[in-house]
Amino acid sequence: MTALLEAEGLSRRFGGIVALDGVDVTVRSGEVLGLIGPNGSGKTTFFNVVTGIFAPHGGTVRFAGEDLTAASAQKVYEKGIARTFQRSRLCLDLSVFENVVLGNGKNLDRGIFHALFRRRALAREMDAQLAHVRALLERFDPELARDPLQATAGLPMIQRRRIEVCRALMASPRLLLLDEPSAGMTHEETRRLMDDILAVRAGMSDLAIVIVEHDMATIERVTDRCVVFNFGRKVCEGPYRAVVADPLVQRAYLGDE
Template sequence: MVAPVILSGRSLTMRFGGLVAMAEVDFDLRRGEILGIIGPNGAGKSTLLNIITGLYVPSSGEVRLEGERLNGVPPHRIVGRGIARTFQSSRLFSDLSVIDNVVIGRHSKTRSGVIDAIFRRSRADREMAASVSIAEELLKAVSRDLFEQRHRLAGELPQADRRRLEIARALASEPKVLLLDEPSSGMDDADTDALMDDIRALCAARPDLSLMIIEHDMRLVAALPHRVMVLDYGQKLADGPFEEVRLIPRVQEAYLGRKAAQNA
């Protein structure tokens, strides 16, 4: 049986002044699916994640999570509804410990706010203790090695561990959908292989989690996603298993044409 669609986009268009960064893009993400998003630089890949997470409000079209419209819902509420992400460039708090970075990711799941912190300390304290132990379990699940380093400052971690920590922090909000923007960027082949193993283990442990991964490393794209969507100049060129999509002439042209232009 085919799993139900959890997240969908219809006719998504994003204009910045005269620039059309996304034009009439449709997509579906099914429960438990890993969808790869590929395309040359400037194709609109990050823009798509920014639309889904509410950072950008699309010029037209709509995004739905489990059938409910997300247009106009502010980013922190979208996290609360079950969509978490990592960014293309690191957004970690370098001066905080590894574990504290994950605890911050639980923000959307704890109820205590400023009022609690002042007048009802006990709830805030209880939630903090619970958050720390959940954060420790998460770190262990994402990477044992990262767990061992939980009291180090995030800024001291090697690049590959920083990327893993960002994934752990995103998972701390207990998402149904996890969006990763170029998770292997800055990694060598060995680190990328380790990252793929981590993501596979994560998906095996949480079969209901749905992933969208923007990626430029074709080894990862060939190995991990069930399906790949190709964007170019904000348009969707193709959608299907990587083995099929890579053979489509206009997909090859998007890559080869751009490379030829860059080399000229």
């Protein structure tokens, strides 16, 4: 498998806190990489730096052979990296459809001329989008697809997470970053969500996924490989079994450093 994302020596500080301290992370095309480590070890910061939310203070990011170091969030997204956030970013007042389409920033940039004078084209585009959204939702849950115009507010957490993943997938990314997708869900819901994500991915053979997740059973089940962070550094990487057996990893989790 070829390298899709290559982060080298990536660093980021916040005041006196070194959130990322020279990490090297490679993600191969089509793999599921688990990013694990204690709270505060830099996992979310890694996502934020890769996706252009924060500029790195050192290091480089290459994606599909292109230098994306310090590229804007919009540019990174257009190049094919999509993500979900640790805290839900759904607008509960909007419908399922609207929430999913909000993610499709590629299509939102037409300006007022388009809105005023190309109404028929716009309507056609909306129909196409609705079909696209419906098809995506269908792959997760027929229930969601049946009524994409329903309000988001009344839906259980697992449905909201599915919506967030659909939103990220709307752009047909080559790399999907999932930041603690199971937060606020039961074990059973987590298992179902992961089943869904894997099933959807089965139809997107070269989609790579990086997942930050505290539930080790999930990590073991869904990942091809893991990278472990502690205090902003990469302490270990390899298959799940090798990684959890590593004394450095055990010490990181027991917190006796």
